[in-house]
Amino acid sequence: MVKALDLDVTGDARKTVILGGGLTGISAAVHLRSPWVLLEKEARLGGHARTDEREGYRFDKTGHWLHLRDPAVKQLVADLLPGQMQAVARKARIFSHGVLTRYPFQANLHGLPPDVIKECLVGVVEARIAEARRAEAAQHGGAPAAGAGPAGAGSGDSPPTNFEEYCLRHFGAGISKHFMIPYNERIWGVPPREITADWCQRFVPLPNLDQVIAGAVGAGPPELGYNVSFLYPKQGGIETFTRALQTRMSGGDVRTATSPDAIDWKRREIVVGGERIPYRAVVATIPLPELLRRMPELPASVAEAASRLRCTTLRYLNVATRSAPAADWHWIYVPERRYPFYRVGIFTNAMASMAPPGGSSLYVELADRAPVTESSVRDVLNGLTEAGAIRGPEDVVFAEPKEIQYAYVVFDHHYYASTTEIFRFLEANDIYPRGRYGAWTYNAMEDCVIAGREVAATIDALPAGPKRS
Numbered sequence: 001m002v003k004a005l006d007l008d009v010t011g012d013a014r015k016t017v018i019l020g021g022g023l024t025g026i027s028a029a030v031h032l033r034s035p036w037v038l039l040e041k042e043a044r045l046g047g048h049a050r051t052d053e054r055e056g057y058r059f060d061k062t063g064h065w066l067h068l069r070d071p072a073v074k075q076l077v078a079d080l081l082p083g084q085m086q087a088v089a090r091k092a093r094i095f096s097h098g099v100l101t102r103y104p105f106q107a108n109l110h111g112l113p114p115d116v117i118k119e120c121l122v123g124v125v126e127a128r129i130a131e132a133r134r135a136e137a138a139q140h141g142g143a144p145a146a147g148a149g150p151a152g153a154g155s156g157d158s159p160p161t162n163f164e165e166y167c168l169r170h171f172g173a174g175i176s177k178h179f180m181i182p183y184n185e186r187i188w189g190v191p192p193r194e195i196t197a198d199w200c201q202r203f204v205p206l207p208n209l210d211q212v213i214a215g216a217v218g219a220g221p222p223e224l225g226y227n228v229s230f231l232y233p234k235q236g237g238i239e240t241f242t243r244a245l246q247t248r249m250s251g252g253d254v255r256t257a258t259s260p261d262a263i264d265w266k267r268r269e270i271v272v273g274g275e276r277i278p279y280r281a282v283v284a285t286i287p288l289p290e291l292l293r294r295m296p297e298l299p300a301s302v303a304e305a306a307s308r309l310r311c312t313t314l315r316y317l318n319v320a321t322r323s324a325p326a327a328d329w330h331w332i333y334v335p336e337r338r339y340p341f342y343r344v345g346i347f348t349n350a351m352a353s354m355a356p357p358g359g360s361s362l363y364v365e366l367a368d369r370a371p372v373t374e375s376s377v378r379d380v381l382n383g384l385t386e387a388g389a390i391r392g393p394e395d396v397v398f399a400e401p402k403e404i405q406y407a408y409v410v411f412d413h414h415y416y417a418s419t420t421e422i423f424r425f426l427e428a429n430d431i432y433p434r435g436r437y438g439a440w441t442y443n444a445m446e447d448c449v450i451a452g453r454e455v456a457a458t459i460d461a462l463p464a465g466p467k468r469s
């Protein structure tokens with residue numbers, strides 16, 4: 001049975017169907033002027049930008065700090081939550097060699113053991129010399145002299161072919177060994193040699209030599225990087241923002257606990273629970289493999305590209321303590337393989353309301369992708385104690401294992417060819433893949449709000465009738 005449909009201004013009876021009600025889907029619904037239907041498989045909207053609550057302790061799905069750059073999004077947040085957001089100056093640290101140093105590692109070597117600082121500085125200088133030689137050789141049309149760079153840094157004037165090469169070229173052997181390579185291997189779940197460096201420009205600060213040396217002797221600049229401060233709701237965790245955004249949705253129909261059975265792209269219909277919804281366009285924010293799996297009769301080249309998409313799962317713990325936070329940082333990066341976690345954050349240091357009075361709530365991102373066991377939790381709590389994140393296992397009220405199935409898209413060497421093929425096919429059929437997992441990318445909440453806004457404008461500008469490709 002086909003539901004009765006409204007006509008939009010173009011006289012088109014078909015609606016836009018939004019698949020997935022995370023921030024991208026919500027933002028699309030907020031900004032669309034033509035009619036829409038949103039299908040969300042969970043009982044409530046928000047996706048990764050939701051907050052769990054247990055025994056008065058609150059947890060986002062690991063750290064979800066709002067870093068805003070876009071003036072329109074800043075204004076939107078100010079309008080939605082006047083006086084309800086707190087600007088917080090970031091306190092991010094690296095825990096390695098038994099000490100805490102400031103973020104980013106490459107610009108703040110001060111405090112590390114002297115032999116580590118020396119190894120890192122020598123590496124940076126060698127990398128700069130190699131770079132100068134490469135530039136000179138390129139100018140004269142020749143190959144650089146032998147020994148012109150750290151092993152694995154690649155050769156000639158060609159750009160680095162993988163992230164490990166990128167690190168060795170830009171940071172040298174020492175910083176790569178002590179932070180860049182082990183940390184990135186832990187977060188991405190694959191060796192940095194398997195991924196490209198194209199994703200990282202915005203996220204990996206590149207200090208100049210002067211800044212590296214200043215940071216090594218303790219005369220570093222103020223905070224560096226893309227996220228020196230962030231906004232956070234005074235109450236309710238990040239979901240307060242997500243809920244506030246939902247209040248702006250109008251002109252549509254939200255169906256929670258609903259997942260499409262199929263996207264019949266040839267007939268331009270979504271099949272859901274025996275119903276067929278004809279669509280004008282689809283905003284697909286559900287994970288790309290989940291979308292493609294529901295599309296029968298894909299062209300062979302698209303099916304082949306789909307089979308190459310890779311993503312890593314993340315397991316993490318929500319940890320509640322009886323006592324106040326044991327440390328003053330918001331989060332730490334942990335590159336050393338002997339710790340079972342690679343990043344730990346303390347929600348209550350950003351906002352005290354994230355735990356009952358006197359207590360604290362933490363997230364602990366685990367390097368191991370295998371299911372969490374009782375003994376692995378014990379190891380984690382001991383490691384947290386050693387890192388100074390908690391006072392001891394006896395102070396822990398609970399440590400609850402959680403999983404994010406689609407956490408990090410792997411930017412491997414097939415990534416660009418595969419996604420280009422898939423996106424060309426989808427958009428030719430008025431299916432717009434957007435958001436972190438729809439567009440199969442690495443991004444932040446603000447990007448999702450913008451992506452929803454922009455795709456709404458694109459769809460509202462479409463002429464009536466199907467696209468002719």
Ligand SMILES: Cc1cc2nc3c(=O)[nH]c(=O)nc-3n(C[C@H](O)[C@H](O)[C@H](O)COP(=O)(O)OP(=O)(O)OC[C@H]3O[C@@H](n4cnc5c(N)ncnc54)[C@H](O)[C@@H]3O)c2cc1C
Binds near residue numbers: 039285
């Ligand atoms: C570990 C981690 C830490 C992060 N930290 C930060 C941070 O500090 N700051 C920041 O700005 N960003 C952060 N992000 C990024 C941020 O979470 C995302 O950019 C954003 O929340 C993604 O929104 P989305 O709507 O694109 O996707 P999602 O939030 O994934 O929304 C997709 C929606 O689709 C639904 N869905 C899935 N399958 C189906 C189906 N078959 N049918 C119907 N619905 C379906 C899901 O339930 C979900 O609601 C982090 C992400 C991760 C993984």
